[in-house]
Amino acid sequence: MEHVQPKVVIITGASSGIGEATAKLLAQQGAKVVLAARREERLKTIVNEIKQDGGEAVCIQADVVSSEDMQKLAQFALDQYGRIDVLVNNAGVMPVSRLNELRVVEWTQMIDVNIKGVLHGIAAVLPTMREQQSGHIINVSSVAGHEVHPTSAVYSATKFAVRAISEGLRVEESPSSRIRSTIISPGITESELLQTIKSPEVQAMASHFTALSISPYRIAGAIAYAINEPEDTGINEIIIRPTLQP
Numbered sequence: 001m002e003h004v005q006p007k008v009v010i011i012t013g014a015s016s017g018i019g020e021a022t023a024k025l026l027a028q029q030g031a032k033v034v035l036a037a038r039r040e041e042r043l044k045t046i047v048n049e050i051k052q053d054g055g056e057a058v059c060i061q062a063d064v065v066s067s068e069d070m071q072k073l074a075q076f077a078l079d080q081y082g083r084i085d086v087l088v089n090n091a092g093v094m095p096v097s098r099l100n101e102l103r104v105v106e107w108t109q110m111i112d113v114n115i116k117g118v119l120h121g122i123a124a125v126l127p128t129m130r131e132q133q134s135g136h137i138i139n140v141s142s143v144a145g146h147e148v149h150p151t152s153a154v155y156s157a158t159k160f161a162v163r164a165i166s167e168g169l170r171v172e173e174s175p176s177s178r179i180r181s182t183i184i185s186p187g188i189t190e191s192e193l194l195q196t197i198k199s200p201e202v203q204a205m206a207s208h209f210t211a212l213s214i215s216p217y218r219i220a221g222a223i224a225y226a227i228n229e230p231e232d233t234g235i236n237e238i239i240i241r242p243t244l245q246p
Contacts, residue, residue, distance in 0.1 A: 001029040001030065001224065001228050002228075003227065003228045003229065003230060003231075004026060004029045004030060004031050004224060004227050004228045005029065005030030005031065006030070006031075006085075007031050007032070007085035007086055007227065008031070008032045008034065008077060008080075008081040008082075008083055008084055008085045008086070009026055009031045009032065009033050009034065009085060009086040009087075009088060009227070010033075010034045010036065010073060010074070010077050010084060010086065010087045010088065010121075010125065011023050011026075011033060011034070011035055011036065011088040011090055012036050012037065012062070012064050012073075012087075012088065012089055012090050012091040012117070012121060013036075013037055013064075013090040013091030013092060014033075014035035014036055014037050014043060014046065014059070014090070015035075015037035015038070015039045015042040015043055015046065016037075016042070016191065016192050017189070017190065017191030017192055017193070017216050018090055018140065018186065018189060018191060018216040018219045018220065019035075019037065019088070019090040019091070020046055020216070021215070021216035021217045021219065021220040022088055022090065022216075022219070022220040022223050022224075023035050023046060023050065023057065024046070024049070024050060024053075024055075024220075025217060025220040025221065025223075025224055026220075026223075026224060026227070027050045027053070027055030027056065027057055028053065028055060029224060029228075030055075031056075031086075031227075032056045032057070032080075032081055033050070033055070033056070033057045033058075034057075034058055034059070034060070034073070034076065034077045034080065034081075035047060035057060035058070035059040035060075036059065036060055036061070036062040036064075036073050037059075037061070037062070037091070038061060038062070038063050039061075040059070040061040043059035043060075043061070044059060046059070047059045058076075058080050060072070060073055060076045064089075064091045064113060064116075064117030064118075064120055064121060065112045065113055065116060065117060065120075066120070067120045067123065067124075069120075070117075070120040070121055070123070070124040071123075071124050073124060074124035074125050074128065078128065083128070083132060084125050084128050084129065084132075084135065085134070085135060085136065086135070086136045086137075086138065086227055087121055087122070087124075087125045087135075087136075087137045087138065088138045088140070088223060089117070089118045089121040089122070089137065089138065089139045089140060089162075090140045091113060091117050092113060092114050092117075092140060092142075092193070093109055093110055093113045093114065093193070093196050094110070094155050094193040094194075094196055094197065095109065095110065095155075095196045095197050095198055095199070096151045096152050096154075096155045096197060096199065096202050097151055097197075097198070097199035097201070097202060098150060098151050098153075098199070098201065099153055099154070101199060103198070103199070106154075106198070107154045110154055110155055110158050111154075111158060114155075114158035114159065114161075114162065115158050115161045115162065115165075118139055118162055118165060119165065121137075122137060122165070122169065125137065126173075126179075129173075129177065129179050130173075130177045130179070133177055133178055134177075134178050134179070134231065135177075135178075135179040135180070136179070136180040136181075136182065136226075136227060137166075137169060137179065137180070137181055137182070138181075138182045138183075138184060138223055138226060138227070139162050139163075139165065139166045139181075139182070139183055139184070140162075140184050140185075140186065140219075141159045141162040141163050141166070141183050141184065141185045142155075142156075142159040142162075142185055142186060142187075143185055143186065143187045143239060143241055143245075144156045144159050145159030145160050145162060145163050145183075145185055146163075146185060146239065151199065151201065151202050159185075162183070163183050163185075163237075166181050166182070166183040166237075167181070167183075167236075169181040170234070170236060174234060178231065180231075180234045180235075181234070181236065182223075182226045182234070182235050182236060182237070182238070183236065183237040183238070184219060184222055184223055184226070184237075184238050184240070185237065185238065185239045185240070186219045186240055186241070187214070187239075187240065187241025187242055187245045188209050188212045188213045188214070188241065188242055188245055189213055189214055189215075189216055189218070189219055190210075190213045190214065190215055190216055191213075191216060194206050194209060194210070212242050212244055212245055213242065214241075214242045218240060219240060222238045222240050225238075226238065
């Protein structure tokens with residue numbers, strides 16, 4: 001992992017699941033990781049675990065829904081390390097339900113976190129990366145960003161949007177600023193996402209999802225692979241799902 005080792009990597013949603021696994025794996029490979037999430041105490045615990053394992057990590061409380069928080073996150077990374085090489089836009093929520101349940105508040109939450117949160121992250125780091133003439137933005141989408149199933153309409157819409165934003169970033173920035181764009185689309189993965197579901201119908205299916213799920217370290221490995229490719233190579237999209245997931 002020679003190309004991972006010197007890099008400064010910001011990770012949102014780093015207090016659990018894919019974000020936590022990615023932070024720990026990249027730190028093991030020599031990256032300097034900057035963890036961000038809303039749960040500050042949980043972040044501090046993970047940073048201590050990384051340091052005990054010989055890695056380098058810092059953290060800051062930040063909510064991706066807040067553009068101001070994301071600007072502070074980027075400045076925190078610059079103050080700590082002087083540059084930003086990678087942003088992993090990982091924070092997300094998944095309170096899925098059928099449209100006829102009319103869970104408008106949950107629809108808005110998914111739009112705010114899954115779409116606006118990604119845009120706020122990009123806005124926070126893009127000026128620095130353009131000035132550096134290098135950088136890598138990795139946006140975590142979902143298999144639901146490729147297909148729509150009953151109960152996933154709004155969630156899928158947000159993840160389709162993440163893919164569109166990522167591709168737009170690639171065509172705008174890669175040729176001129178050498179900023180790479182990667183979409184990671186996980187299938188069913190061990191995480192806290194199922195805990196955000198309030199629909200009784202979907203809650204009844206939770207045990208089935210749990211039985212199929214794969215470790216978040218599988219997704220972290222895909223993220224590390226994309227980062228480790230030489231600067232002249234862009235891994236633009238990876239879909240990774242459990243073997244048993246239809």
